[in-house]
Amino acid sequence: MKALLVVAHGSRRAESNDEIRQLTACLERQAEGAFGDVRCAFLELAEPSIPDGLRGAIRAGASEVVVVPYFLSAGRHVVSDIPAELETVRREYPDINIRLAPYLGASAGLLDLLLLQARSG
Amino acid sequence: MKALLVVAHGSRRAESNDEIRQLTACLERQAEGAFGDVRCAFLELAEPSIPDGLRGAIRAGASEVVVVPYFLSAGRHVVSDIPAELETVRREYPDINIRLAPYLGASAGLLDLLLLQARSG
Numbered sequence: 056m057k058a059l060l061v062v063a064h065g066s067r068r069a070e071s072n073d074e075i076r077q078l079t080a081c082l083e084r085q086a087e088g089a090f091g092d093v094r095c096a097f098l099e100l101a102e103p104s105i106p107d108g109l110r111g112a113i114r115a116g117a118s119e120v121v122v123v124p125y126f127l128s129a130g131r132h133v134v135s136d137i138p139a140e141l142e143t144v145r146r147e148y149p150d151i152n153i154r155l156a157p158y159l160g161a162s163a164g165l166l167d168l169l170l171l172q173a174r175s176g
Numbered sequence: 177m178k179a180l181l182v183v184a185h186g187s188r189r190a191e192s193n194d195e196i197r198q199l200t201a202c203l204e205r206q207a208e209g210a211f212g213d214v215r216c217a218f219l220e221l222a223e224p225s226i227p228d229g230l231r232g233a234i235r236a237g238a239s240e241v242v243v244v245p246y247f248l249s250a251g252r253h254v255v256s257d258i259p260a261e262l263e264t265v266r267r268e269y270p271d272i273n274i275r276l277a278p279y280l281g282a283s284a285g286l287l288d289l290l291l292l293q294a295r296s297g
Contacts, residue, residue: 059294063249071249078287085287090294123294127248127280128184128192156296159248162289166199166206171285172277173180173211173244 056091058117060108062137063125065097072101075125092117095125098132098140105140109153113144119152127160177212179238181229183258184246186218193222196246213238216246219253219261226261230274234265240273248281 061082063075075095083093092115096108103111105122112120122141126133138155145153159165182203184196196216204214213236217229224232226243233241243262247254259276266274280286 061290066249066251068251071251074249074281082287082290086291086294089291121294123290125248125290127246128187128195130187130189130192156293159286159290159293160195162293164285164289164292165280166203168283168285168289169182169199169203169244169246169280170207170210172280172283173207173242175277 056116057089057119057121058092058094058112058115059086059090060105060112060120060122061093061095061125062105062108062122063095063097063101064132065100067100072097075101078125090121091115098136105137106144109141109144110147113148113151117151119154121154121156123156124158126158127165129158129160133158177237178210178240178242179213179215179233179236180207180211181226181233181241181243182214182216182246183226183229183243184216184218184222185253186221188221193218199246211242212236219257226258227265230262230265231268234269234272238272240275242275242277244277245279247279248286250279250281254279 079095092112096103096105124133182200200216213233217224217226245254
């Protein structure tokens, strides 16, 4: 089974973390079964951690986990911290295919969304 | 003239700030003249600041500035800090229409982009 893990930064503000959880639930509906398990994890300040999120997906039966960083720029978190967290779990489960997808900010469609937001503002 | 100001958080990593500047340049091309002036500003850690970005757009001739927060969740920065920075400049230029657009994370199209990233990962 193929799982999707959305990784966000995490916030001291509970509402921001809940926003990520709601987005993940919507994503699961929108994915229409393309991923057998869709969940989120947080780099810091909220639970579950990235390793715990990965372990959860694996325990739910995933043999493959695609990790999408819900980040806008390729800062230290995207370049170093998230890959390091994935590596920890890869060593625990060498048979599971854990792949890091491009971070959200690398998406070509973002410009269109920004312009839409600007026009609605 | 109507200007667009993209507001990002700002990073200690120069490449991340440059990424925002490049995105802003692409946005200007993609906007195809819908905004007479397109620039970016940073909440912290990089220049220009939000007030300086707004002042720059106004000095370039903007009578109207739409501010789009390049943020993914409605944390303290989006809810309080950015509105407070706008208020400072509104007091300096009461005749200029400075409007805050919804932050990027509020965009309905984000889910589709996330799924695209996940599928390419």
